[in-house]
Amino acid sequence: MSRQRPQYPCASCGKACNKDAIECSACQLWVHRECVPMDKNMMREWDAPGLDFLCRACSFTSDPDPVTYDFAAACKRLQDAANSPSLQYVLSAEHLLLRTYEVKLPPIVASSYPGSTDPQAREILQKFQPVILNPSLCPRRWKLLISSFVKRLLRN
Ligand SMILES: [Zn+2]
Numbered sequence: 454m455s456r457q458r459p460q461y462p463c464a465s466c467g468k469a470c471n472k473d474a475i476e477c478s479a480c481q482l483w484v485h486r487e488c489v490p491m492d493k494n495m496m497r498e499w500d501a502p503g504l505d506f507l508c509r510a511c512s513f514t515s516d517p518d519p520v521t522y523d524f525a526a527a528c529k530r531l532q533d534a535a536n537s538p539s540l541q542y543v544l545s546a547e548h549l550l551l552r553t554y555e556v557k558l559p560p561i562v563a564s565s566y567p568g569s570t571d572p573q574a575r576e577i578l579q580k581f582q583p584v585i586l587n588p589s590l591c592p593r594r595w596k597l598l599i600s601s602f603v604k605r606l607l608r609n
């Protein structure tokens with residue numbers, strides 16, 4: 454992924470992104486690292502192959518009151534990747550997104566999920582929580598867990 458596209462305005466501050474910026478894989482806008490904001494170590498983690506970064510606008514709910522991480526959209530992304538060879542990258546990216554935006558997953562109480570009104574999404578996230586919060590679990594383990602959740606969801 455090239456980071457040298459100075460003609461592109463930052464999705465956050467609007468100034469040209471000519472260095473130290475990252476591209477959102479959804480809206481294709483670039484964002485300065487400091488506008489995300491994230492530190493250089495986090496930026497290096499995003500440099501890993503196969504990881505699709507999402508800007509704040511593309512990963513949070515558009516409802517301004519309150520703006521919360523869009524867990525339902527995260528579930529959808531994972532669901533869409535469930536049977537794809539890229540699932541482990543999608544899972545890694547989802548985990549990194551939560552860390553980048555310092556999103557705390559809500560407690561395991563369905564009624565307390567602020568980011569989603571979709572009961573299925575809530576259910577998946579409840580199952581996800583111990584997994585997605587534990588980066589030491591290997592991608593293979595993630596893949597198995599996520600696949601089984603998604604299959605179960607599709608059966609319902
Ligand atoms: Zn900026």
Ligand SMILES: [Zn+2]
Binds near residue numbers: 464481
């Ligand atoms: Zn975006």
